[in-house]
Amino acid sequence: DTGVSQDPRHKITKRGQNVTFRCDPISEHNRLYWYRQTLGQGPEFLTYFQNEAQLEKSRLLSDRFSAERPKGSFSTLEIQRTEQGDSAMYLCASSLDSGGLGYTFGSGTRLTVV
Amino acid sequence: DQQVKQNSPSLSVQEGRISILNCDYTNSMFDYFLWYKKYPAEGPTFLISISSIKDKNEDGRFTVFLNKSAKHLSLHIVPSQPGDSAVYFCAASRSGSARQLTFGSGTQLTVLP
Numbered sequence: 760d761t762g763v764s765q766d767p768r769h770k771i772t773k774r775g776q777n778v779t780f781r782c783d784p785i786s787e788h789n790r791l792y793w794y795r796q797t798l799g800q801g802p803e804f805l806t807y808f809q810n811e812a813q814l815e816k817s818r819l820l821s822d823r824f825s826a827e828r829p830k831g832s833f834s835t836l837e838i839q840r841t842e843q844g845d846s847a848m849y850l851c852a853s854s855l856d857s858g859g860l861g862y863t864f865g866s867g868t869r870l871t872v873v
Numbered sequence: 874d875q876q877v878k879q880n881s882p883s884l885s886v887q888e889g890r891i892s893i894l895n896c897d898y899t900n901s902m903f904d905y906f907l908w909y910k911k912y913p914a915e916g917p918t919f920l921i922s923i924s925s926i927k928d929k930n931e932d933g934r935f936t937v938f939l940n941k942s943a944k945h946l947s948l949h950i951v952p953s954q955p956g957d958s959a960v961y962f963c964a965a966s967r968s969g970s971a972r973q974l975t976f977g978s979g980t981q982l983t984v985l986p
Contacts, residue, residue: 763916792973801877801962801976802917815973850916854972861907862974864916 763865765851771871772841779837780868784853791834792862793826794850795819802850808834841872876900877965879977887985892950894980896963899944903965907974908937908948911960920961921948953984 764783772778784791789810794802805824807815810831820826823841828834838845848869852862878897886892894908904925909917923930923937923946930937936949950957960981964974 790972794974799882799978801879801964801978802974803976804973807973817973852916861919861922864909864918866914866916 763851763853763863765849765865765868767868768866769869769871771873774841774843774872776841777837777839778841778870779835780849780851780870782834782836782851782865783832784834784851785863788853788855788863789831790854790856791828792852792854793834793836794852794864796848796850796867797846805836838870841870843872846870846872874899875978876903877963877975877977879963879980881980882978883981883983885983885985886953888955889952892948892953892957892982892984894948894950894961894963894982896946896948896977897944898946898965900965900967900975901944902967903975904968905966905972906937906939906946907964907966908935909962909964909976910957911962911979917962950982953982955984955986958982958984 766781791808793805796802806826808828823839826836848867850867852864854862907922908920910920911917921932921935939946960979962979963977966972
């Protein structure tokens, strides 16, 4: 088990384009989280899955953002019509129900919108 | 509205001395608190946590103290080592929130050899 894997590590896109990120959690973890981190700030919660069900979404997650977790395994986060304000590090984390809140984070996908 | 605040963006400490990182919160509904460490180009790594029913939790060189009346927690690292140099994030959560975490803005700790 190599931990939480995120792909790609870096993405540069032009404003208005769509982008999709992938997260592969630790295999036995049933909870999956997406966070966003901008420079000089801590991570901010975006959304949460319990198995394949998306149970919570932050108001930060505008209608341009959509996340899926088919079959309760990997997850994708798509941003449509990207804006410069979307430039950030997108972090995925996973945990077990009884994991004591010690999420395991991936290394993140750094998005730059030009 | 920042519910979790880390007012010191940076801290420098000599190797072998104690590092004290501070964190304040405003939401009295928070009942679980965590510290994460982050190295450049890596995701945050869980370090230590504390439930609101306790006021202290120790794990090796790391101790977290919680003062609920002051809504304040601190992380003590003794003795500090150069490998501890990283950004430290304080985070909090509350029951029934699917355990989403609210993070502070982080403190860059530099341990000088």
